[in-house]
Amino acid sequence: MTRTILVTGGAGYIGSHTSVLLLQRGFDIVIADDLSNSSLRAVETIEVLGDRRVAFEEVDLTDQAAVAGVFDRHPIEGVIHFAGVKAVGESVQEPLRYYRTNLTSAMNLLDEMAAHEVWDLVFSSSATVYGDPEMLPIDESAPTRPTNPYGRTKLMIEDICRDVARADRRWRINLLRYFNPIGAHSSGDLGEDPRGIPNNLVPFVMQVAVGRRQQVEVFGNDWDTPDGTGVRDYIHVLDLAEGHLAALDHLETGCDELNLGTGHGASVFEVIKTTENVSGKAIPFEVVDRRAGDIACSLAEVSKANRRLDWRADRNLEVMLSDAWRWQSKHPEGYGD
Numbered sequence: 001m002t003r004t005i006l007v008t009g010g011a012g013y014i015g016s017h018t019s020v021l022l023l024q025r026g027f028d029i030v031i032a033d034d035l036s037n038s039s040l041r042a043v044e045t046i047e048v049l050g051d052r053r054v055a056f057e058e059v060d061l062t063d064q065a066a067v068a069g070v071f072d073r074h075p076i077e078g079v080i081h082f083a084g085v086k087a088v089g090e091s092v093q094e095p096l097r098y099y100r101t102n103l104t105s106a107m108n109l110l111d112e113m114a115a116h117e118v119w120d121l122v123f124s125s126s127a128t129v130y131g132d133p134e135m136l137p138i139d140e141s142a143p144t145r146p147t148n149p150y151g152r153t154k155l156m157i158e159d160i161c162r163d164v165a166r167a168d169r170r171w172r173i174n175l176l177r178y179f180n181p182i183g184a185h186s187s188g189d190l191g192e193d194p195r196g197i198p199n200n201l202v203p204f205v206m207q208v209a210v211g212r213r214q215q216v217e218v219f220g221n222d223w224d225t226p227d228g229t230g231v232r233d234y235i236h237v238l239d240l241a242e243g244h245l246a247a248l249d250h251l252e253t254g255c256d257e258l259n260l261g262t263g264h265g266a267s268v269f270e271v272i273k274t275t276e277n278v279s280g281k282a283i284p285f286e287v288v289d290r291r292a293g294d295i296a297c298s299l300a301e302v303s304k305a306n307r308r309l310d311w312r313a314d315r316n317l318e319v320m321l322s323d324a325w326r327w328q329s330k331h332p333e334g335y336g337d
């Protein structure tokens with residue numbers, strides 16, 4: 001029998017790419033999303049690329065009765081939980097909204113999973129839980145000291161998951177700590193479409209390349225890195241999506257944390273230069289002050305995920321940025337709503 005997976009936040013950036021792969025792998029999927037940061041057009045595109053229908057439920061996960069209704073209506077056997085609010089800066093301005101949305105959603109979901117005897121969960125955590133790392137690359141045993149409310153919601157949800165898994169041995173949970181997902185589906189029809197001013201470097205660079213914005217602001221060129229700009233472990237969103245399928249396939253009793261990254265870093269200047277190469281567009285930039293809370297370098301130790309999930313992120317920076325550019329140049333205004 002086909003397994004049915006609930007994908008919360010499945011209309012969003014990472015959830016939509018994962019949903020396509022789930023359909024292609026033969027899973028039935030239910031997407032639960034309130035569309036607060038996404039578009040129904042992404043769900044339509046998932047159906048086209050996955051060549052199958054999706055059951056779509058427009059629900060706010062902070063509403064427990066609505067979450068219960070989703071489990072009542074569908075034969076759900078496993079959950080990938082992407083839904084949540086995710087902007088670091090916004091979380092500093094509006095901490096209560098972040099705690100309420102992310103924690104209430106996760107607790108409602110865990111409650112209804114248990115009530116419906118669904119014990120398999122893959123959760124979107126983040127490298128943000130590590131805060132400013134003492135050692136690079138960062139492995140899963142590194143101290144967790146998030147420096148902002150968003151990161152703290154991720155760590156609190158991880159703690160909740162560890163506690164429920166300790167209390168009841170039926171739970172099988174993989175907590176995936178993503179590094180920096182970028183790129184888009186190779187068709188150019190599914191990609192990242194942030195509302196307002198992008199918080200992350202690559203969507204910003206792409207909007208400059210396509211002429212929607214004037215120039216990129218580079219937050220400091222005096223970091224302790226080879227070219228002075230910040231270094232991050234970028235991972236192609238499709239490699240990340242494949243990591244979720246592997247995480248579903250390799251659930252074990254209890255709760256485990258896994259880094260998903262490449263183990264390789266790229267600087268802001270490398271991202272700008274490579275985007276110029278793949279797009280043929282000049283990317284004007286200006287170096288400005290460092291942003292509060294930023295760190296010089298983040299790099300994942302990925303051997304645990306490679307080994308436990310039998311998975312590896314292979315796509316390089318050039319592929320990531322040419323796929324991002326294909327999406328942005330085909331859809332200059334994103335999904336257009």
Ligand SMILES: NC(=O)c1ccc[n+]([C@@H]2O[C@H](COP(=O)([O-])OP(=O)(O)OC[C@H]3O[C@@H](n4cnc5c(N)ncnc54)[C@H](O)[C@@H]3O)[C@@H](O)[C@H]2O)c1
Binds near residue numbers: 124
């Ligand atoms: N993109 C990154 O750089 C990154 C890095 C690490 C972790 N993550 C985590 O991965 C997950 C997915 O990230 P993304 O980049 O795809 O974000 P996204 O905003 O594109 O997707 C999140 C989806 O959740 C939905 N949503 C938000 N609140 C909801 C609610 N209360 N009820 C129902 N749906 C709701 C949004 O409409 C959106 O479609 C998030 O949990 C995020 O914190 C993202």
